[in-house]
Amino acid sequence: MLLQHSALYTLARGLPGLINFTALAIYTRLLAPEEYGHYALVIAAVGLANAVLFQWLNLGLLRYLARYRDRKPIFLSTLVAGYLAVVILSAMLGLVLWSCWPEAEMRALIGLGILFLWAQALFDANLQMAASQLTPQRYGLLAITKSLASLALGGTLAWWGFGAAGVLWGLIGGLILAVVLWAREEWRHLSPHHVDKGLMGQLLSYGLPLTATFALTFVVSSSDRLLLGWLQGSHSAGLYAVGYDLPNQALGVLMMVVHLAAYPLAVHALEQKGRGAAQVQLKKNAIGLLSIALPATVGLVLLAPNIAQVVLGAEFRKAAVALSFWIAIASFLAGIKAYYFDLAFQLGQRTIVQVWIALVAATINLILNLWLIPKLSIMGAAYGTLCAYLSALVLSMMLGRRYFKLPIPGYESLKILGATFVMGLALWPLLSLEGLMGLSIQVFVGMVSYGLFVLVFNIADSRILLFNRLFPERRTI
Structure with missing residues (x-):
């Protein structure tokens, strides 16, 4: 089943990944580095807000939907109640941020960022539902529709001269269209009378530690471009964002394909057959993950100059090649940690430990970025990211075995x-x-x-x- 689902998720994530590569090629030709920097800063800020505010809902959905499959209307009604509460909170925070931001151009993008945040959270919930229910076909329809529609609308608006705002409008439109076309039927039986306070507490207790972990992990992955924007301007942030996204998106898609197919199978094995069956499945998961991630990392490093020439606009190529080795290695380490060794905490239901690991990594990343960016610019940010991910992986490997032993397929x-x-x-x-x-x-x-x-x-x-x-x-x- 792992191979079958991996094949389906390869199409479901691989085709959107190719579309995103096409988008990177188009946007680096239509946007100047400063405009791309504005876009990247909004994406980073929305990603952090999504991790802090909404991820506990999506993580709880992925972990518990299989357990509540016979009471699905109650589960989804409770989930939506949490979503709406967070929407109200984020609207108030966004209004405060908009009123205080000094730069007029970025202030105009804050409203779009809030809309994008809501649409992204709703879309993510539907993706997680498709993954949890072992329906990779619907997962693929959602992901492919979103990518195609976002590129078509965002690329057209950017070509017409709307800059970063046009690309963001394209993303919002693609997210909403995908949900309306392929996921609206899932929410037919919602009712405020179905909201279960006990279930909400369970989602909070499981998801909030992971939310803190995701937020701190996002600090590692995206604080560098925010700090570059602050310390050296949007131009440097744009160059770094493209150089980071090129290898990170490619590896991220490939590793997530295996994770999406593998993690639900491990959860089902654990819930239905116990730890022994889960460990058998986890060993298969580890082999599948490494067999995809390692050659992809080496290939990206070796072929970086030609990939940059083919994919990116001329202004972005030199920086992307310089960053490729360091970001590819960092992305590989981050994926192995997130998609395998962190499962020990999630399956062992000790997710609070992940918070401390992520806090250590985020602290290392911030200190190194503040020290190295003024000296080495974008390369300093890359070195800081690599050191942070390496430290997080080592800690996850050392501490995770206390709570759920993960098999290591050495041979x-x-x-x-x-x-x-x-x-x-x-x-x-x-x-x-x-x-x-x-x-x-x-x-x-x-x-x-x-x-x-x-x-x-x-x-x-x-x-x-x-x-x-x-x-x-x-x-x-």
């Missing part, structure tokens, strides 16, 4: 490392290729060489599974 990891090394050797003679055709050749050779040695090393029983699929009458397992 399979060595085989994945070997297949990735072979892929790097195959790519090395092709690094001088340039342009879209050159990048296509590089990606093809990398995928074929890695895939071949996945079969040679029989990673995750891939050779046996392929044999059984090709010759079902001679099945070996």
Whole structure:
């Protein structure tokens, strides 16, 4: 089931990921670095607000919807009551921020940022519901519709000269359209009479520690661009945001594909069959995550110059190449922590420990950013981010085993490392290729060489599974 769901989520997240890459290519050609910096600052601020205000609802939905599937109207009514309460709170906070902000251009974007925050939170809830209910098809329809509509509307408005505001309007329109088209039926049986105070307390007690964790994690991932905007202006923030997003989005999509397919299966195994079954599933999850993330990281590092040339506008390429190695490694470490080692706290229901880990990482990141950005500009921000993610991963590995033991597939990891090394050797003679055709050749050779040695090393029983699929009458397992 993991392979089947991973394949579906690859389409559901992979196609939007390609669309987002296209959006990055378009926006870096239509927006100047300063305009992109304004857009990036709004996205960072909304992401932080979403993590602080709304994530406890989405995390509770993902964790408990399977348990309350027989009382779904009560569960969803309680969830919506929490959402509406947070909407009112965020509206008041947004009004205060708008009245106090000194810069007129950014003040005009604050109202759009609030609308974007509400739309993003609603969209995220529907994505989590689709993932929790093991319906990757609906998940894909939501994600693909949002990406296509956002790019079409935002790109058109940016081309017409609306700048950062046009891109934000495109995002808002895409989020709302996706929910209206594919998720409105889920909310038909809502009623204020179904709101359960006990359930609300359960959502709060589970989700609030994770909310603090997400907020602090977001400090690590996005405070750097906010500090760059403060210390060195929107131009530097825009350059860094593009250089960060290029590898981070690519790796994030790939790793999230595995997580979306794998985590609900682990939860279901734990709830229905106990810890032993969950650990069997978790070992498969770890192998799947590493087998995707490691070669993708190495490929992004090796091919960074040509990827930047093909994807980005000319003003953004030099900074993106300089950042690529450090941000790719940081994104890999962050994904391994978030999508595997942090599961020990979530499955063990000790999410409060994640708060302290995230607090340490956020503190390291802020101190290093404040120290290094004035000296090294965008590279200082990258070094700070890498150190923060590394410290968080080490702490998560050390502390998580106290609450839920996660299997470490050492032998399979060595085989994945070997297949990735072979892929790097195959790519090395092709690094001088340039342009879209050159990048296509590089990606093809990398995928074929890695895939071949996945079969040679029989990673995750891939050779046996392929044999059984090709010759079902001679099945070996």
